[in-house]
Amino acid sequence: MTQHEPQSSRAARDELWRDWMRAAQDGDNSAYTRLLADILPVVRAMVRRKWRNANDVEDIVQDVLLSIHVVRHTYDPGRPFGPWLSTITARRIADAARRTSARSANETTVEIMPETSLQDETKSDQDVLDDHGEIQRALAGLSATQRQAIKLMKIQGLSLEEASAVTGKSVSALKVTVHRAMKVMRRILE
Amino acid sequence: MNGSTERDTDALVGALAGCAAPVRRLRSPHLRMAIWFMISVMFAALVVAAMGLRPDIGLRLQEPQFVVEVVAALMTSMLAAGAAFCAGCPGRPLWERFAPLPALGVWLASLGTGCWAAWISTGPEGLRITPDLMCFPYIVLVGSVPAVLILAMIRRGAPIAPITATMLAALAAASLGAAALRLFHQQDASLMVLTWHVGSVAILTGIGALIGRSFLRWPQNAKTY
Incomplete structure (x- = not known):
């Protein structure tokens, strides 16, 4: 090619x-x-x-x-x-x-984006690192299937249809897996 | 877009590679064309039998122009189906999508010849257009099952040319309907056949082209950019 x-x-x-x-x-x-x-x-x-x-x-x-x-x-x-x-x-x-x-065709270009916070940075580098570590800890508490679903849909940003194509699971099965995985992660993070 | 990185892509490759379940290969477009045409002709024959063959069919079948017209319509149908199946197979040559054009040309030429002959023999009187509103529903009736079947079959292919594929599929079903219509509907003035039969086929083919993009989509089109 x-x-x-x-x-x-x-x-x-x-x-x-x-x-x-x-x-x-x-x-x-x-x-x-x-x-x-x-x-x-x-x-x-x-x-x-x-x-x-x-x-x-x-x-x-x-x-x-x-x-x-x-x-x-x-x-x-x-x-x-x-x-x-x-x-x-x-x-x-x-x-x-x-x-x-x-x-x-449906967008308007603006030169300066409106500010959403008065602070220069909403999070320090340390905060970002801490969050990353917490998420890794929560991911480690999931089963392999749940981790794959979360990685595909919440980290890589795939849609349900895409994740279904990748994993071979039905859309409804994936919904259930993600829902349960989120519950587990929430419990760990609390 | 999402601004993904090469690392995300590598992760995706890993995820895809881990789930290569065996797949059933798509059969060759020629074989699928043969299967579709056989089933569709059987359905058209059933409708013709139910409607009853036109009483002068024996006489008509002795006229070369009638035979050429019906055979050309059938060939258009078969080749359009084959082209629709080819349009769902990535990497196939583009000319295959134009395969029905010669048969379509012969069909239109046979009707044009008929119009010319009517003009020569009877003048403007032989080229009058009167309403024949039953042609469209008859073509839709005969083409309905073939249309559903071919749409289901092209959905198994890749949506690389959605508009072309559904347009050709609609042409295949509608021209089969038009060919069958000649066997039970007594309408022989070439200009009338050109207007009402070919006109109906053109409308249905246009509808086919319009639904292409919404009917044949990549599964990941749901992705938000």
């Missing part, structure tokens, strides 16, 4: 990705891990080439990865992997551009 890459090495890499994806479709977690790790820099480079605002790049890359995960059953191992990956990446970049332009 890189422009100056020799044809033979591109073909060899595509062959490798094809094999890994075929194995991942059959449920091979290690092949899937290798595939995602290998395509990540390629996806990132593609997004960077097309998207000017560097702050948004990782959001779009994550969108691409989630999309690949959700539609991985649409890959036909009899066909090259590269075009499959580029199509999804290009589509998600276009979707992000559409969302951004739709949002900016």
Whole structure:
């Protein structure tokens, strides 16, 4: 996918990705891990080439990865992997551009944001560190399933639908897990 | 957007990699096209049988123009379905989405030839348009089950071209309805067929295109930026 890459090495890499994806479709977690790790820099480079605002790049890359995960059953191992990956990446970049332009049509740019506090900083660095430690302690008190749900939805900010796609659990099951996990965390923090 | 960092992305890769449950691969678009077309033709045949074949069907089937028109409509339907399935498979060539155009061209050309022949033989009288409001509901009736089936089938694909996919799906169902309509509805003036049959197909195809983006969405579209 890189422009100056020799044809033979591109073909060899595509062959490798094809094999890994075929194995991942059959449920091979290690092949899937290798595939995602290998395509990540390629996806990132593609997004960077097309998207000017560097702050948004990782959001779009994550969108691409989630999309690949959700539609991985649409890959036909009899066909090259590269075009499959580029199509999804290009589509998600276009979707992000559409969302951004739709949002900016409803926004007003202001030069100075209104202040919400008279103090320069609402929290000291020490307070932030203390909070971090407390949250880690509360997370340690959760079961593995609860911790995964909290990390995905409350720390990484995934929606219920996204977290459901990642974990394979139903939306309602996730709601229950998060609710219980929050109760446990609240108890620990008190 | 959320301003995520590379560390967040690495964490996501880890989370995704840990849950690669086996998936059922999507069957080839050609096979899905064959399955859809077979079931849909069977349903259309049932409707035609229920409505009753037009009394002059034997005579009509001896006219090359009638046969070309019906076969072209059926081919449009089948190829549009195949193209709709291809539009849900990332990485496939773009030309596949235009596959129904030749058949559609033949269908329209056969009707155009009919209009021309009517003009030559009877002049402006042969090109009169009168209301025939039953065409639309008949096409919707025959196309209903095929439409539901194809929409359910394209939902299994990736929403990389949602508008194109639902538009082609609607074209597939509606042109099958139009082909079946020729077998039980006695309306042979080419301009009338062009106006009411092809017009109905065009409206339904347009509706298909309009629902595309809301019907076929990425599951993570709920994400708030």
